[in-house]
Amino acid sequence: MVRLLLRFSEEIVEQPIVAELILEFKVPINIITALVNSKGGEVLAEVPQESVDKIVKALRKRGVKVSLPKLIEVDTEKCISCGSCVALCPVEAIAFDKDATVVFSKEKCVGSTCSACVDACPVRAIKSVKQTNHEFSYAVAKGASGKKQ
Amino acid sequence: MQRLGELKLKPQKNTRTIEEINAKIRKGDAQVLTAEEMKKLVESSGVEVAFKEVDVVTTGTFGAMCSSGAVINLGHSDPPIKIDKAWMNNVPICHPGAAVDLYIGATAMSETQPYEYGGGHLIEDLVKGKEVELRATAYGTDCYPRNSIRTNLTKDDLNQFYLLNFRNGYQRYNCAVSSRDETIYTYMGKLLPKMRNATYSGAGELNPLMNDPDYETIGIGTRIFLGGTQGYIIGEGTQHEAKSQNGTLMVRGDAKKMSAEFLRGASFTGYGTTLYVGLGVPIPILNEGLAKKTAIRDEEIFTNVVDYGVPRRNRPKLAKVSYKELKSGFITLGDRKIRVSSLSSLKMARHIAATLKKWIEQGTFYLTTPVEQLPLDTAFKPMKQTETTSFVKNVMQTAVTCKETEEVRTIAERIVSKSVNHIVAVDNSGKLIGIVTSWDVTRAMAQGKTQLADIMTRRVFTAQPDEPLEIASKRMAEHNISALPVINDEKKVLGIVTSEDVAKLLGRRT
Numbered sequence: 001m002v003r004l005l006l007r008f009s010e011e012i013v014e015q016p017i018v019a020e021l022i023l024e025f026k027v028p029i030n031i032i033t034a035l036v037n038s039k040g041g042e043v044l045a046e047v048p049q050e051s052v053d054k055i056v057k058a059l060r061k062r063g064v065k066v067s068l069p070k071l072i073e074v075d076t077e078k079c080i081s082c083g084s085c086v087a088l089c090p091v092e093a094i095a096f097d098k099d100a101t102v103v104f105s106k107e108k109c110v111g112s113t114c115s116a117c118v119d120a121c122p123v124r125a126i127k128s129v130k131q132t133n134h135e136f137s138y139a140v141a142k143g144a145s146g147k148k149q
Numbered sequence: 150m151q152r153l154g155e156l157k158l159k160p161q162k163n164t165r166t167i168e169e170i171n172a173k174i175r176k177g178d179a180q181v182l183t184a185e186e187m188k189k190l191v192e193s194s195g196v197e198v199a200f201k202e203v204d205v206v207t208t209g210t211f212g213a214m215c216s217s218g219a220v221i222n223l224g225h226s227d228p229p230i231k232i233d234k235a236w237m238n239n240v241p242i243c244h245p246g247a248a249v250d251l252y253i254g255a256t257a258m259s260e261t262q263p264y265e266y267g268g269g270h271l272i273e274d275l276v277k278g279k280e281v282e283l284r285a286t287a288y289g290t291d292c293y294p295r296n297s298i299r300t301n302l303t304k305d306d307l308n309q310f311y312l313l314n315f316r317n318g319y320q321r322y323n324c325a326v327s328s329r330d331e332t333i334y335t336y337m338g339k340l341l342p343k344m345r346n347a348t349y350s351g352a353g354e355l356n357p358l359m360n361d362p363d364y365e366t367i368g369i370g371t372r373i374f375l376g377g378t379q380g381y382i383i384g385e386g387t388q389h390e391a392k393s394q395n396g397t398l399m400v401r402g403d404a405k406k407m408s409a410e411f412l413r414g415a416s417f418t419g420y421g422t423t424l425y426v427g428l429g430v431p432i433p434i435l436n437e438g439l440a441k442k443t444a445i446r447d448e449e450i451f452t453n454v455v456d457y458g459v460p461r462r463n464r465p466k467l468a469k470v471s472y473k474e475l476k477s478g479f480i481t482l483g484d485r486k487i488r489v490s491s492l493s494s495l496k497m498a499r500h501i502a503a504t505l506k507k508w509i510e511q512g513t514f515y516l517t518t519p520v521e522q523l524p525l526d527t528a529f530k531p532m533k534q535t536e537t538t539s540f541v542k543n544v545m546q547t548a549v550t551c552k553e554t555e556e557v558r559t560i561a562e563r564i565v566s567k568s569v570n571h572i573v574a575v576d577n578s579g580k581l582i583g584i585v586t587s588w589d590v591t592r593a594m595a596q597g598k599t600q601l602a603d604i605m606t607r608r609v610f611t612a613q614p615d616e617p618l619e620i621a622s623k624r625m626a627e628h629n630i631s632a633l634p635v636i637n638d639e640k641k642v643l644g645i646v647t648s649e650d651v652a653k654l655l656g657r658r659t
Binding site: 080081082083084085086087088096099100101102116119120122123124 | 211212213265334338339341346347348413414415416417418423425478488489490491492493494495496497499
């Protein structure tokens with residue numbers, strides 16, 4: 001599965017775009033998080049690897065902005081592996097490895113809609129990253145070719 | 150002293166001295182294990198073998214230690230100044246000495262970046278060799294005429310810069326949870342509502358005092374690892390209490406030689422700033438008893454799960470857990486499994502124990518004999534308070550109540566006859582179900598609504614009788630409301646506390 005960040009503008013937020021694509025392509029799209037109101041929406045979704053190309057194309061045709069989510073930035077130089085963040089993560093994306101180093105799974109992280117770990121870091125080593133439009137095409141190009149971030 | 154059972158063909162010595170260990174260190178022959186390695190050895194080969202083979206066991210801990218700080222001496226300016234108030238990088242600095250001796254407290258917060266930069270960060274910056282800005286003011290005397298000064302300094306410009314921590318290395322510490330409805334930010338970190346997470350601090354079986362719980366070898370003058378260099382224990386720390394296994398250490402070391410790897414400024418959101426301190430104590434294995442003591446395991450070290458949602462001195466203790474459970478990532482509270490993680494760094498604690506081991510093996514660190522043992526009989530007493538504190542129960546009044554089925558008109562009459570602004574809705578057993586204010590009633594009348602059930606607020610902010618009044622008052626201010634029904638654990642209404650009552654009481658005090 002590849003994670004995509006979908007952004008819906010005010011104009012298209014009321015359309016059932018994701019549902020239409022699921023029906024049209026018969027592809028399971030898994031919605032991880034969604035933040036939607038009348039002004040627009042941001043949805044983090046998982047799409048099967050082999051369908052990424054066509055789904056991204058179809059989403060963009062309908063006016064959805066698609067990017068690969070870069071949700072969290074961890075400064076490993078600053079991190080002291082205290083663990084203050086570990087038990088706060090609702091999706092278990094943060095854990096201790098064998099030598100008690102705190103490790104982050106960017107694949108599991110749900111990002112800015114959560115950010116539970118960010119203000120718990122005593123050395124301020126965690127930043128939640130807001131996507132910029134600039135990153136879109138680059139990120140998707142990489143994602144579509146199946147590479148990880 | 151030799152026990153009979155140990156008289157074998159070749160008589161074995163069953164003690165060793167610090168002098169003997171230091172002689173071995175000099176020759177490069179000292180056998181040193183970290184506390185974690187020692188436990189494995191004792192488990193596999195027994196205490197007797199471990200005593201014979203091991204000279205020193207190293208311990209380590211790396212946690213937020215708020216009662217830390219640094220003493221600095223600036224030297225004299227020309228013309229000289231007798232500093233009255235001082236700031237470094239906008240962090241207010243204590244001036245406990247004569248003219249130019251200052252103390253940087255780890256928890257003092259920057260006046261321009263409170264909660265994000267503080268004494269701990271300032272100490273880290275100085276240790277790193279960064280330049281910091283000093284500002285100071287004075288009242289001026291005949292001998293110290295200057296009224297103010299502003300200068301930039303690095304640690305090299307200071308005469309003395311030493312770490313002087315009055316309470317470090319707690320033997321063990323509480324595990325924190327919160328029973329509140331909202332997330333709270335404490336010195337034990339971020340605590341989610343309804344006990345959805347737990348936090349703890351301490352290295353457990355790697356902790357210095359836990360490996361010598363009778364303080365046989367640890368005392369005034371014990372040379373230790375402190376902040377990446379050699380330091381000393383200068384006595385028991387404040388709040389030291391041996392009998393409850395809450396021993397603490399007072400330590401000192403030359404901060405000019407320390408490393409920012411082992412001394413890190415930190416920010417606890419909503420609480421303030423502090424300093425992570427790296428501390429390690431070598432335990433000389435002078436006898437079999439010490440070999441046994443240093444074999445202590447996480448499963449033998451217990452601490453209390455404490456409800457930090459209750460802002461009182463005696464917070465409810467909910468359970469006892471071992472450091473083994475804490476390090477496993479889950480604790481069990483009744484039938485609930487709660488995720489737990491540390492605030493202190495086990496990785497760094499191990500790194501410190503291993504570094505100290507390396508120093509001793511390499512012959513750059515020698516052990517000292519303490520000149521005085523840490524006390525075993527001191528007690529940590531609560532503060533003597535000569536003024537009474539107000540709690541919710543002291544100001545709450547009888548609540549005027551109603552039933553959900555009543556009509557708005559009846560409620561309006563009751564508001565007038567009882568001359569109150571809040572009516573608390575209860576069920577037949579007196580349990581809280583909602584609240585209605587005079588404003589709700591006025592609006593309902595204007596809109597022609599007649600049923601109370603349509604207008605009452607069902608999600609009610611409440612207070613507990615034993616809460617400090619300040620907390621209840623803060624809750625009202627935060628949610629912009631003027632009263633809180635007071636309820637017990639079963640949600641039964643005991644009374645009501647209003648902002649008017651609080652204001653009256655506070656008014657009386659001043």
